[in-house]
Every structure is written in C-alpha cells, then in structure tokens.
Amino acid sequence: MTFQWPFAFLLLLVPVLVRFLVPAAKVSRSGALRVPFFAQMRAAGLVGEGARRKKLVRLVLMSLIYGLLVAAAARPVIVGTPVPLPVDGRDLMLAVDLSGSMARQDLTKDGRPTDRLTVVKAVADDFIARRKGDRVGLILFSSRAYVQTPLTFDREVVRQLLDQSRIGLTGQETAIGDAIALAVKTLRSRPDDQRVMILLTDGANNSGVLDPILAAEAARQEHVKIYTIGVGADRLNLGSRVVNPSMDLDEDALQKIADMTGGRYFRARDTAGLAAIYADIDRMEPVAGDPLYLSPTVSLFHWPLAVALGLSFVGALLGVLPARRRRAVPVAAAPAAAGEARG
Incomplete structure (x- = not known):
C-alpha cells in the first residue's frame, strides 16, 4: 500500500500550529453562577471529574476523525503487479x-x-x-x-x-x-x-x-x-x-x-x-x-472516510447522552441552599 498524495499529511501540523500560534480566549473571573441543581449536574457528568473525562474522550475522538480525513486526502492505494x-x-x-x-x-x-x-x-x-x-x-x-x-x-x-x-x-x-x-x-x-x-x-x-x-x-x-x-x-x-x-x-x-x-x-x-x-x-x-508498464491501483480512501463518518456519529451520541441522563435524574427534595455551589 502507498499514498498518491503523501504531502497531504502536512495538514496534521495545522492543529498544532493553531494551538501555539493563535492566542487563547480570555477567561473572565468576574463572577460565578449559582445553580440549585449542582448535584444533578455532577451526577450527569457535566461538571467535575466526569466532565473532564468526557472532554478528553471528545478531544481524542475529534483528533482521530481529523487524522482519518487527512489519511483519506493522501489517497491511499494498493499497487498491483505492473502490466505491460x-x-x-x-x-x-x-x-x-x-x-x-x-x-x-x-x-x-x-x-x-x-x-x-x-x-x-x-x-x-x-x-x-x-x-x-x-x-x-x-x-x-x-x-x-x-x-x-x-x-x-x-x-x-x-x-x-x-x-x-x-x-x-x-x-x-x-x-x-x-x-x-x-x-x-x-x-x-x-x-x-x-x-x-x-x-x-x-x-x-x-x-x-x-x-x-x-x-x-x-x-x-x-x-x-x-x-x-x-x-x-x-x-x-x-x-x-x-x-x-x-x-x-x-x-x-x-x-x-x-x-x-x-x-x-x-x-x-x-x-x-x-x-x-x-x-x-x-x-x-x-x-x-x-512496451510501457502500468501498475493497476485500487483506491482505499473511502475506508478512512467511512471510519471518520462512524466516529462522528459516536461523537454526536456522546453529546446527546448527557442530556438524556440529566432528564432521568430526579430532583432532590433537600433545601435548595444545600445544593448551592459555585459553578
């Protein structure tokens, strides 16, 4: 197997260049949001350790999708035996x-x-x-x-x-x-x-x-x-x-x-x-x-594209599941003040 456009792999450097060359967005610390259902958000994994894990999973997923798209752009092919x-x-x-x-x-x-x-x-x-x-x-x-x-x-x-x-x-x-x-x-x-x-x-x-x-x-x-x-x-x-x-x-x-x-x-x-x-x-x-010789080739770019499409569906599901879990968590009967926290 080989790649017809191997220079396309230079696109893998684009996210790294953006990360180090583009300034990060400023974070405002002028205030905090108080919510009465913080415990339910924590249980749904929207804040705390669960949120950080989901963020890491999403980052890995998006990186894989981007890498697969770049691999498809490089035109992978299987080269056969030369035919005169x-x-x-x-x-x-x-x-x-x-x-x-x-x-x-x-x-x-x-x-x-x-x-x-x-x-x-x-x-x-x-x-x-x-x-x-x-x-x-x-x-x-x-x-x-x-x-x-x-x-x-x-x-x-x-x-x-x-x-x-x-x-x-x-x-x-x-x-x-x-x-x-x-x-x-x-x-x-x-x-x-x-x-x-x-x-x-x-x-x-x-x-x-x-x-x-x-x-x-x-x-x-x-x-x-x-x-x-x-x-x-x-x-x-x-x-x-x-x-x-x-x-x-x-x-x-x-x-x-x-x-x-x-x-x-x-x-x-x-x-x-x-x-x-x-x-x-x-x-x-x-x-x-x-005689001239031609090596028959079989294109494989559709395989990384198909995997990237499948992973995009997985990413979409990960974005939907927390909302369903949040609707399924019952609201606690404890006083609202006990669940207050800074967000």
Missing part, C-alpha cells in the same frame, strides 16, 4: 488476394509443390507475429474487397482469420483498386506518419469499381504508404514445356502504386524470396520499442 501496455506503433493493413489464380501450385513449402495462398499465409503469419506494438488489420479481396479484421492490437485474431481464408471466398477475379480504397478508408482516421498498407497479389486488376491508379492517388493524398508484392514463379516446367505462370501479373501497375505512395514494389518468385520481402518491410517499418 502496447506501445502505439504503425497502423498496418494487410491486403491479401484470394482470386482463383492463387490456387496455382508454382511455389514450394517444405520441399513440396504448394499453392500460392498457402505459402502467403505461412509467411504472412510469421510477419504479423513479429509486429508487436502495431495495430494490424486484414483485407481479403478478389472480385470484391472486405475488411476481415479492423485495426487491432490483437494480432492473434488476425493470424487466425488469415489462416481461415480460402481461395474464391470473395470471388474469382481481382479488384486491386477496391482493396486500396478500402484500406485508405480504414486508415484515414489514424495519424499521418503511421499509415501503412501491404498489398499482395498475383494478377492484374480486372474487377471492382475503382481503378488502382486512382485509388493510389487517394492513398497518396491521405498519406498512406503502400508496399506492393507480386507473388508467383516466373518459370514452371510442364513436362517438355516451360511456361510463365505469372504472365497475368501487372508489375507496372504495382510498381507505379508503390512509387506514388512512397512505398516499394517487391517480386516474390519463391517462398524464401517472400520471407525476405517481409523481413525487408520489417526493417523499413520497424516495430515500436519496448
């Missing part, structure tokens, strides 16, 4: 092509021919896992573009939803312009220097309502930096024939999109090359530094 908070890093949208051409098995994974999407998901999963401190979002596109995951610090959710994506989920064609426009719309509310998009495709724009170059211009105006990645081998042996499985890839458009927005175009012809591309992006867009 994510540092605000990049706002990164990952757009992945799910068109039919992503099913071509011209890449390898673990030495076996594998379709493009499987390789992309494996490499992108490792990339997302390293982006600590970044908000990461996921856009899936083919004939249409959809925000599968909005920007979030929960990278595990992004990885799971990327792993669950399937070829043709959003159609068979490729709407690159719509994917860029959707990313710009998602990122435009974020700080200017943190807006990053990674666009991964294996074809050319042949669907959607927006031209990729016009979408790239909107991204440039909104300060969204786009890294474009063209996926697919450029040489595939089919028996005695050698074909280019990436002949549909529009590299010129991808290069222009990257140049317009201050990003860079990458060509991924195999799994190792794709992994190296993501490593390059890691270096160009470094993740945030070490």
Whole structure:
C-alpha cells in the first residue's frame, strides 16, 4: 500500500500550529453562577471529574476523525503487479488476394509443390507475429474487397482469420483498386506518419469499381504508404514445356502504386524470396520499442472516510447522552441552599 498524495499529511501540523500560534480566549473571573441543581449536574457528568473525562474522550475522538480525513486526502492505494501496455506503433493493413489464380501450385513449402495462398499465409503469419506494438488489420479481396479484421492490437485474431481464408471466398477475379480504397478508408482516421498498407497479389486488376491508379492517388493524398508484392514463379516446367505462370501479373501497375505512395514494389518468385520481402518491410517499418508498464491501483480512501463518518456519529451520541441522563435524574427534595455551589 502507498499514498498518491503523501504531502497531504502536512495538514496534521495545522492543529498544532493553531494551538501555539493563535492566542487563547480570555477567561473572565468576574463572577460565578449559582445553580440549585449542582448535584444533578455532577451526577450527569457535566461538571467535575466526569466532565473532564468526557472532554478528553471528545478531544481524542475529534483528533482521530481529523487524522482519518487527512489519511483519506493522501489517497491511499494498493499497487498491483505492473502490466505491460502496447506501445502505439504503425497502423498496418494487410491486403491479401484470394482470386482463383492463387490456387496455382508454382511455389514450394517444405520441399513440396504448394499453392500460392498457402505459402502467403505461412509467411504472412510469421510477419504479423513479429509486429508487436502495431495495430494490424486484414483485407481479403478478389472480385470484391472486405475488411476481415479492423485495426487491432490483437494480432492473434488476425493470424487466425488469415489462416481461415480460402481461395474464391470473395470471388474469382481481382479488384486491386477496391482493396486500396478500402484500406485508405480504414486508415484515414489514424495519424499521418503511421499509415501503412501491404498489398499482395498475383494478377492484374480486372474487377471492382475503382481503378488502382486512382485509388493510389487517394492513398497518396491521405498519406498512406503502400508496399506492393507480386507473388508467383516466373518459370514452371510442364513436362517438355516451360511456361510463365505469372504472365497475368501487372508489375507496372504495382510498381507505379508503390512509387506514388512512397512505398516499394517487391517480386516474390519463391517462398524464401517472400520471407525476405517481409523481413525487408520489417526493417523499413520497424516495430515500436519496448512496451510501457502500468501498475493497476485500487483506491482505499473511502475506508478512512467511512471510519471518520462512524466516529462522528459516536461523537454526536456522546453529546446527546448527557442530556438524556440529566432528564432521568430526579430532583432532590433537600433545601435548595444545600445544593448551592459555585459553578
């Protein structure tokens, strides 16, 4: 337990300063009060030793109440174990092509021919896992573009939803312009220097309502930096024939999109090359530094306040009880003169 405002304990010195710095009230001894019921007052504890004891009890009670109020003003808290908070890093949208051409098995994974999407998901999963401190979002596109995951610090959710994506989920064609426009719309509310998009495709724009170059211009105006990645081998042996499985890839458009927005175009012809591309992006867009730590606190000021309130009720009762006792004491039948005394 600790106190957030420990300087509040200086208020404990206020009564002491008042006691010694403020002059005491003058006591007049010009006369005395004679009462015929002095014995009843003594029995009720209003004068004599009983009165002095009650005065001492009241002084102690008021001192405790004041001390508790000062303790509450010092804001006592219980400090918990420090909890790491994510540092605000990049706002990164990952757009992945799910068109039919992503099913071509011209890449390898673990030495076996594998379709493009499987390789992309494996490499992108490792990339997302390293982006600590970044908000990461996921856009899936083919004939249409959809925000599968909005920007979030929960990278595990992004990885799971990327792993669950399937070829043709959003159609068979490729709407690159719509994917860029959707990313710009998602990122435009974020700080200017943190807006990053990674666009991964294996074809050319042949669907959607927006031209990729016009979408790239909107991204440039909104300060969204786009890294474009063209996926697919450029040489595939089919028996005695050698074909280019990436002949549909529009590299010129991808290069222009990257140049317009201050990003860079990458060509991924195999799994190792794709992994190296993501490593390059890691270096160009470094993740945030070490996380900040916050210690959760539980306020306790209400406890001394509650005790002070309870003691104030006790003090009020002490002020009421003597009056009740006084009414309960019978008036003596002795001559009034016998009970006279100086008060």
